[in-house]
Amino acid sequence: MYSNDGFRGAMDAGMGSDSDVDALAALVADAEGVSDAARAVQIREVRVLAAAGVLAEKQAAGASERVKAREMALRGIAAELAGVFVATDRTLQRRIDEARDLVDNFPLTMAAWEDGRIVRGHVRVIQEVGCIVPADDREDFERAAIERCEGETPNRVRGSLQMLAERMHPRTFTERHEEAAAGRCVQVRTGADGMSDLIATLPTVIADGIVDRLTRQAREIINARAQADGAGAGAGGAGSDAADDGAGSAGAERADALFAADATGDDGLVDHAGADRSSFISDARTIDQVRADVFSDLLLAGSPALDPTATGDGDGTLGAIRAHVQVAVSALTLTGQDEGPADLAGRSPIDAATARQLAGDATSWDRLLTHPVTGTVLECDTYRPTAAMVRLLRARDRHCRFPGCRQPAIRCELDHTTAASHGGPTHVRNLANLCKRHHDVKHHTRWRVRQLAGGRLIWTSPTGRAYREDAPPPLVTFATIEPLEGGTSRVASAHELPRGGESPPPSDRGNDPPPF
Known part of the structure; x- marks a missing residue:
């Protein structure tokens, strides 16, 4: 003073x-x-x-x-x-x-x-x-x-x-x-260093409302972060002076409340009682950065307020639509041996870390084989199996394809018999279900495997012994048709048998013609 x-x-x-x-x-x-x-x-x-x-x-x-x-x-x-x-x-x-x-x-x-x-x-x-x-x-x-x-x-x-x-x-x-509102639009202007400007031309009141909501949401996040930091400091350094006037116990109760079960207020803002302290670790984002991140999350994962596909009983399909981007990245960059940029198709280069993250999160991605001099694409295949491939291989294999293992295919991993890095295609003729244990055995021991037509695997042990692993025989469904009055019929019973196995009991089959 x-x-x-x-x-x-x-x-x-x-x-x-x-x-x-x-x-x-x-x-x-x-x-x-x-x-x-x-x-x-x-x-x-x-x-x-x-x-x-x-x-x-x-x-x-x-x-x-x-x-x-x-x-x-x-x-x-x-x-x-x-x-x-x-x-x-x-x-x-x-x-x-x-x-x-x-x-x-x-x-x-x-x-x-x-x-x-x-x-x-x-x-x-x-x-x-x-x-x-x-x-x-x-x-x-x-x-x-x-x-x-x-x-x-x-x-x-x-x-x-x-x-x-x-x-x-x-x-x-x-x-x-x-008249001007009829020209509303969204544009992307590519910038430098893997950044772009997303420009939405909107009525002013809408644009101002968007910025206001983003700002208030960003402030809620930053306020929760500050309170989380304060709660952590208070828990470790409460003094006797605070205890004398009751502030210490009140602060402790507030600290406990900060990280209790999650809750959302009626106003749609984050209730700090639902904050997870771990979510604020190393979070030093500015309000501009938080605004941009919230904006991205809302657009990429939110649902439009007006969805013509929605019904009175539930959400429509618009909220389930997710963004798709096409990125070309070199194998060296993908494996972390190179920090060169990847190419976002139709836009601009993006950084290696983002490309690796997208590749890791992608449900499927394609491998391009290019000419070493001209760079011309010579061949393209999908590294990650498609959903249709996964369903087919689960139906074909039904369990782990290592000799003697019966781990269900639904809990197995799809493995490239010939590794993709060695030119193996992502195709059903080069894929098989292996449990985690035997997947590791294949890659980290001297066991070797090759795949023949029909999904047949030939395993070779470290001592040179060969083991033949055939795909389980496919199931065939037989249905018994029970005739009814008036010329109609209904399915009375169904039996699943391995193809080439025994026929169903005569009493079950009767004299009805097969349904095929």
Whole structure:
């Protein structure tokens, strides 16, 4: 805390001595001079650029294709001036058009700027906002706008000038908004370093609501993180002072509540009582990063509010749809031997870590065999078996295919008989179900296996003994048809037999014809 003497000293230091005040007054006077000089230069620049536009019009006046001639003349003049302004000719052409528009269509604004009543920032706002005002009403708009700008900063007057311009527009805002809303869309603009901008053109109230909800959700996450950190510190360092006034026990109860069973409040926000302390470990994300992560999670895993496929009894199919991306990654990058980028088809490179994560989480991915020189794709196969392959192989194998093992196929792993890294295709003729134990035996011992037609495996032990493992014989279903009155029939019973096995008992079969 400051003493009285210390406080006075601080005030004196902040106010400065008389000589400091004089020096500051001199700086302010210089600043005024600089501001006036800068304004004069800016106005002169606008006049010069506007004159360039007039010159282009004059050069194109006698041409048969006047619009094209003006464009060519303007390009030539812009290219000439670009060397003086050290800018591109495209930039100079745009600035010429802006200067011409300002001088021709906003004369009162130019006059107020030259008189020092407004600054360059005000001029930009008036020109940008006033472009929607009809030419017949623009003079009235300029007068009102200049009056509002005097004594206010440009950012403060923009909103009021926009409202003024909207009221003076010949069409209602509602009509124009409905027309503009028809152009709503979502775009992706590829950026550098594996990043992109996802741009949604939406009605302003929707866009603002999205940002607000993301912000509030991000703050809930950050607040829960902070409370989790505080609870952890409080649990290990509660002092006797806190215990005296009851704060210690209250804090302990709050800490326990923070990590109790999960719960969600009626307002849809996360209840901190449901937070898991482990979820906040090493979480140092900024609010912008959390907003982006929540945004991604909601779009990738959330369900639309309006789903035409939903019924009164449950959700529709829209919520079950998941994002699909196509990524090409080299084998070396996939195995972690190289940190080169992968290619996101149709977009841009992505980092190696993301590519490996996508490959690990993917339900299926394809292996491309390419020409070593040209890079041309020579062959493509799927590394991970498709759902149809999994069903077929479970039906074929029914259990682990190591000699003597009967672990059910549903608890086994599909193994490439000839490893994919050695050129083995992902095909039923090169796949078989092995339990975890015998899968490891195949890969980490001297046991070897090869697959013949029909799913037959030939295992060779470390001592050279060969064991033949045939796929279990497929099941065939026999159904007994029981005739009913009126010529109809029904299935009375069914029997599953191995193909080539014994027939069902005669009493079960009867004299009915087989159903095939």
